[in-house]
Amino acid sequence: MKIVSRQEIDAILPELDLIPLIEAGFVGYSTGWAVVPPVGELLLDGGDVHIKYGYLRQDDYYVVKIASGFYDNATLGLPTSNGLMLLFEQRTGELAAILLDEGRLTDIRTAVAGAISAKYLAPERVERIGILGTGIQARLQVEYLATVTPCRSVLAWGRSAAKLDVYRADMEEKGFEVETTEDASELLKRCNLVVTCTPATRPLLESRYLRPGTHITAVGSDTPDKQELEAAILGRADVVVADSISQCRIRGEIGQAIMAGSLQEEDVIELGALIYGEGQGRNNQKQITVADLTGVAVQDIQIAKAIYESSKTPTEDM
Amino acid sequence: MKIVSRQEIDAILPELDLIPLIEAGFVGYSTGWAVVPPVGELLLDGGDVHIKYGYLRQDDYYVVKIASGFYDNATLGLPTSNGLMLLFEQRTGELAAILLDEGRLTDIRTAVAGAISAKYLAPERVERIGILGTGIQARLQVEYLATVTPCRSVLAWGRSAAKLDVYRADMEEKGFEVETTEDASELLKRCNLVVTCTPATRPLLESRYLRPGTHITAVGSDTPDKQELEAAILGRADVVVADSISQCRIRGEIGQAIMAGSLQEEDVIELGALIYGEGQGRNNQKQITVADLTGVAVQDIQIAKAIYESSKTPTEDM
Numbered sequence: 001m002k003i004v005s006r007q008e009i010d011a012i013l014p015e016l017d018l019i020p021l022i023e024a025g026f027v028g029y030s031t032g033w034a035v036v037p038p039v040g041e042l043l044l045d046g047g048d049v050h051i052k053y054g055y056l057r058q059d060d061y062y063v064v065k066i067a068s069g070f071y072d073n074a075t076l077g078l079p080t081s082n083g084l085m086l087l088f089e090q091r092t093g094e095l096a097a098i099l100l101d102e103g104r105l106t107d108i109r110t111a112v113a114g115a116i117s118a119k120y121l122a123p124e125r126v127e128r129i130g131i132l133g134t135g136i137q138a139r140l141q142v143e144y145l146a147t148v149t150p151c152r153s154v155l156a157w158g159r160s161a162a163k164l165d166v167y168r169a170d171m172e173e174k175g176f177e178v179e180t181t182e183d184a185s186e187l188l189k190r191c192n193l194v195v196t197c198t199p200a201t202r203p204l205l206e207s208r209y210l211r212p213g214t215h216i217t218a219v220g221s222d223t224p225d226k227q228e229l230e231a232a233i234l235g236r237a238d239v240v241v242a243d244s245i246s247q248c249r250i251r252g253e254i255g256q257a258i259m260a261g262s263l264q265e266e267d268v269i270e271l272g273a274l275i276y277g278e279g280q281g282r283n284n285q286k287q288i289t290v291a292d293l294t295g296v297a298v299q300d301i302q303i304a305k306a307i308y309e310s311s312k313t314p315t316e317d318m
Numbered sequence: 319m320k321i322v323s324r325q326e327i328d329a330i331l332p333e334l335d336l337i338p339l340i341e342a343g344f345v346g347y348s349t350g351w352a353v354v355p356p357v358g359e360l361l362l363d364g365g366d367v368h369i370k371y372g373y374l375r376q377d378d379y380y381v382v383k384i385a386s387g388f389y390d391n392a393t394l395g396l397p398t399s400n401g402l403m404l405l406f407e408q409r410t411g412e413l414a415a416i417l418l419d420e421g422r423l424t425d426i427r428t429a430v431a432g433a434i435s436a437k438y439l440a441p442e443r444v445e446r447i448g449i450l451g452t453g454i455q456a457r458l459q460v461e462y463l464a465t466v467t468p469c470r471s472v473l474a475w476g477r478s479a480a481k482l483d484v485y486r487a488d489m490e491e492k493g494f495e496v497e498t499t500e501d502a503s504e505l506l507k508r509c510n511l512v513v514t515c516t517p518a519t520r521p522l523l524e525s526r527y528l529r530p531g532t533h534i535t536a537v538g539s540d541t542p543d544k545q546e547l548e549a550a551i552l553g554r555a556d557v558v559v560a561d562s563i564s565q566c567r568i569r570g571e572i573g574q575a576i577m578a579g580s581l582q583e584e585d586v587i588e589l590g591a592l593i594y595g596e597g598q599g600r601n602n603q604k605q606i607t608v609a610d611l612t613g614v615a616v617q618d619i620q621i622a623k624a625i626y627e628s629s630k631t632p633t634e635d636m
Binding site for chain 1: 321355358361362363384386394402409411416
């Protein structure tokens with residue numbers, strides 16, 4: 001049994017080509033090749049814990065991920081999200097590895113799903129990337145988008161000028177040109193690829209500012225009560241994609257839009273089906289597309305396996 | 319974060335006084351002080367995996383246990399059951415410890431629950447302990463019963479004469495007087511404390527052999543399809559105790575007896591209530607009592623905490 005530390009994981013991550021691996025996971029999920037039971041949930045006074053687990057049939061491992069969010073941790077100087085992943089042998093149940101990633105792999109696999117969504121749905125020429133939020137996903141989404149679009153121009157929205165300043169400095173250091181705004185409508189007016197990364201419970205982006213040819217990836221909302229997009233945006237979209245239709249039916253932007261009557265479930269296609277070529281993605285550069293990501297255990301399975309396999313062999317340049 | 323090995327756990331176990339700790343867990347469970355969500359389950363071709371998790375309110379930790387059963391492992395020279403436990407800080411979600419117990423703590427906490435059941439329900443004078451089965455629980459139940467009764471006389475039933483011989487030799491080495499039989503009715507004819515530890519799916523013990531003054535602890539059946547006791551046994555019992563009424567309603571001997579119409583749910587009392595003094599246990603030496611144990615996450619929580627706390631301090635005799 002191998003224990004892989006956060007430091008080892010951080011060293012392995014840049015070597016991995018995660019997009020095809022996570023794409024294969026989504027395809028497995030949408031074609032019924034994945035076994036992913038309902039998420040386990042533990043609610044505590046100061047936070048909540050989610051247990052995601054599952055496997056791809058005829059694969060080597062099954063994966064259990066335990067992830068937590070404790071929102072007062074920031075005041076203690078601790079990260080608010082945390083977690084680890086466990087890999088077990090499908091044939092014998094033996095524990096193969098413990099990945100002490102502290103939630104890092106969840107952040108990364110979420111950002112990779114954003115890049116995959118953009119790869120299949122973003123307009124050919126991305127003018128400017130609009131980012132709603134200034135947190136970890138607001139950073140990672142932009143970094144992973146750089147693997148699927150040459151655009152390095154970013155417009156970030158946040159409520160706090162101070163956080164926007166830090167965001168701009170950090171992201172400029174990574175090679176992006178960053179402008180900031182405290183007016184969310186600017187994102188829809190000036191960007192044709194927008195990624196939403198806040199825990200908002202009321203819409204921040206309004207349909208009236210949405211221009212033809214825009215793609216939006218909605219990352220922030222993963223519960224029934226969170227919402228970043230006005231339901232009318234999904235109503236106007238030519239293509240609406242969910243990472244998991246069964247999850248998005250009751251949560252995320254799609255859940256909100258269905259509840260509001262702006263969207264019908266049968267008009268939603270699943271990301272894995274789109275990748276597999278079963279669904280119709282963007283047809284032309286005028287279409288509006290929305291991808292709603294709530295997180296699926298196949299992403300965890302795929303990234304956990306990749307880290308474990310890499311941890312077993314010396315790095316390429318040794 | 320501390321990783322505690324199987325070897326360390328085996329060294330700590332004999333030092334622990336587990337009965338009061340597990341009793342406190344059952345009381346917490348029955349008085350609503352425990353948060354124990356439904357068990358997560360993952361079914362694979364060669365085995366199944368269960369994820370039990372929960373916490374006691376205002377306690378220091380929450381616990382996640384992952385346990386597996388892969389029944390062909392024996393042919394590979396591997397244990398059929400396996401598992402580990404994880405402790406996290408209730409206040410921050412930080413991982414406090416990984417207990418690599420390989421399923422040992424599940425076996426032990428199950429045996430301790432058997433001893434607790436006997437402590438509250440067995441007749442004053444135990445003539446002979448009857449054991450159905452020759453596996454790990456058939457051994458541990460007898461060992462932990464020795465902490466609550468002076469009786470060292472055991473009659474073991476099994477289907478295989480060879481396994482019975484090994485069982486007798488092993489348990490005699492531990493100081494018990496062991497007789498064996500391949501006729502299960504002998505257990506009810508000659509023992510007044512019987513523990514059933516097989517994965518049978520058809521009753522092995524029949525009501526017609528049951529004598530007044532007997533206590534039976536049913537350990538083997540923990541699913542809706544397993545059954546070791548004829549339903550009429552529970553119908554005849556003066557006291558029927560469940561470790562968890564919500565679990566036993568649909569699984570174990572109680573589930574079978576309710577389905578057969580031999581027992582009503584309102585006649586079942588919970589083990590934690592009995593310990594707490596809220597339910598009526600054995601009144602006299604002629605009563606028949608049955609305890610049905612299906613396993614509750616509070617047992618895992620309590621034993622995991624005890625191991626972790628002990629692992630932090632040097633052993634007493636150092």
